[in-house]
Amino acid sequence: MLAMTLVVLPAMFITGFRFVAVPVAIVVFFCWFGFFMVQPNQGAAMQLFGRYVGTVRDEGLRWANPFYSKKPVSLRIRNFESNKLKVNDLEGSPIEIGAVVVWQVVDTAEAVFAVDDYEDFVHVQAEAALRQSATSYPYDLHDEHTVSLRSHTQEIADHLRKEIQERLTSAGVKVLEARISHLAYAPEIAQAMLQRQQASAIIAARTKIVEGAVSMVHMALEQLSEKGMIKLDEERKAAMVSNLLVVLCGERGTQPIVNTGSIY
Numbered sequence: 001m002l003a004m005t006l007v008v009l010p011a012m013f014i015t016g017f018r019f020v021a022v023p024v025a026i027v028v029f030f031c032w033f034g035f036f037m038v039q040p041n042q043g044a045a046m047q048l049f050g051r052y053v054g055t056v057r058d059e060g061l062r063w064a065n066p067f068y069s070k071k072p073v074s075l076r077i078r079n080f081e082s083n084k085l086k087v088n089d090l091e092g093s094p095i096e097i098g099a100v101v102v103w104q105v106v107d108t109a110e111a112v113f114a115v116d117d118y119e120d121f122v123h124v125q126a127e128a129a130l131r132q133s134a135t136s137y138p139y140d141l142h143d144e145h146t147v148s149l150r151s152h153t154q155e156i157a158d159h160l161r162k163e164i165q166e167r168l169t170s171a172g173v174k175v176l177e178a179r180i181s182h183l184a185y186a187p188e189i190a191q192a193m194l195q196r197q198q199a200s201a202i203i204a205a206r207t208k209i210v211e212g213a214v215s216m217v218h219m220a221l222e223q224l225s226e227k228g229m230i231k232l233d234e235e236r237k238a239a240m241v242s243n244l245l246v247v248l249c250g251e252r253g254t255q256p257i258v259n260t261g262s263i264y
Contacts, residue, residue, distance in 0.1 A: 031063075031066060032066075033066040034063045034064050034065060034066040034068075035061060035062070035063050036061075036062055036063075036064065036070055037060070037061055037062070038056055038057070038058060038059045038060060038062055038072075039059060039072075040059045041059075041074065041075045041076045042057075042059070042072055042073065042074055042075055042076075043055050043056065043057045043072070043073045043075050043105075043108040044056045044062075044070045044071065044072050044073070044108075045070070045071045045073055045108045045109055045112045045113075046064060046068040046069065046070050046071075047068065047069045047071070048065065048067060048068055048069075049067070052109055052113060053068065055073075055108045055109060056070075057075070071108075071112050073105055073108040073111055073112060074105065075104065075105055075106075075108075076104070077102060077103075077104045077176065078102070078103060078104065079100060079101060079102040079103070080100070080101060080122075080123065080126075081098060081099070081100050081101075081181055082098050082099050082100075082101065082123070082126055082127050082130060082181075083098065083127065084096050084097070084098045084182055085097055085098065085127060085130060085131060085134070086186060087131050087134045087135060088134075088135060089134060089135065089137065089138050089139045089149065090135060090136060090137055090138045091138050091139070093138075093139055093185065093186075093189065093193065094185070094186035094188065094189060095134065095139050095149075095183065095184065095185055095186060096182065096183070096184050096185070096186055097130060097134045097149070097180060097182060097183050098130075098180070098181050098182035098183075099126070099130050099160060099178055099179060099180050099181055099182075100177075100178070100179055100181045101122070101126045101164060101175065101177070101178045102175070102176040102177040102178070103122055103168070103173050103174065103175050103176060104173070104174050104176060105118070105172055105173055105174075106172055106173070106174045107172030108172065109172065110170065110171055110172030111171055111172040111173065114170055114171050114172065115170075115171045118171050118172070118173065121168070121171050122168060122171070122173055125164065125167040125168055126164050126167075126168075126178070128167065129160060129163035129164040129166075129167055130160065130164075132163060133156065133159055133160045133163055134149065136159075137149050137152075137156065139183075139185065139193075140193075140197065140200075149180070149183055150183060153179070153180065156180060157177075157178060157179045157180070160178045160179070160180070161175050161177060161178040164178050209248070209249055210249060212248070213244070213245055213248035213249050214245075216244070216248060217240075217241050217244045217245060217248070220240075220244065221237065221240070221241075
């Protein structure tokens with residue numbers, strides 16, 4: 001009887017352990033699939049049977065429900081340079097324009113579930129905003145109160161960043177910076193526009209020269225009159241004004257001619 005007991009009890013113990021060990025092993029095996037790694041500046045958007053349940057942002061080895069599906073999303077700052085786009089500016093002149101955009105994902109859920117491919121979405125919407133901004137301003141400056149693409153780089157950069165941000169907010173993306181990296185007239189009108197720019201520069205320079213010359217002549221006549229050095233009639237004043245303007249506005253150095261007789 002004792003011998004039978006010594007044989008039966010170990011057999012029952014081993015059989016019971018097997019019944020417990022197998023379920024435990026199965027549970028441990030499935031739990032093993034719940035471990036995952038989160039890299040620095042990375043998030044993991046998790047779903048349970050198609051339902052969003054949260055995002056893990058803490059880096060390192062993590063564990064979650066093994067039935068959760070995990071979608072890694074980079075939270076690093078990224079940048080890209082757009083293609084050179086050919087558009088018309090506010091005045092209808094064809095120009096080439098490109099931009100550099102610096103962006104970052106701030107909402108992993110919207111980046112993953114609001115759009116199909118958030119990276120492609122960023123590129124497409126950035127180029128669309130760049131086209132819109134290019135058509136809102138003239139290429140070059142025509143007066144002091146006009147904002148142009150070439151002369152007001154900071155204003156254009158701020159406007160471009162806001163335009164892109166409005167388009168990307170729904171995708172959980174924050175635009176950190178956007179600046180024009182390439183700006184030029186289209187090749188077919190580049191030569192004509194260069195001549196136009198040169199003519200505008202010459203006119204602006206001549207305007208400044210004439211304004212300064214007139215101011216200097218006026219100052220000279222006033223000082224001569226106030227100090228009573230000489231008295232000039234209208235005809236002599238006109239002659240003096242003419243001579244001074246020729247001297248001050250001329251491109252080449254003048255050679256004075258001394259008149260030894262009367263001007264009459």
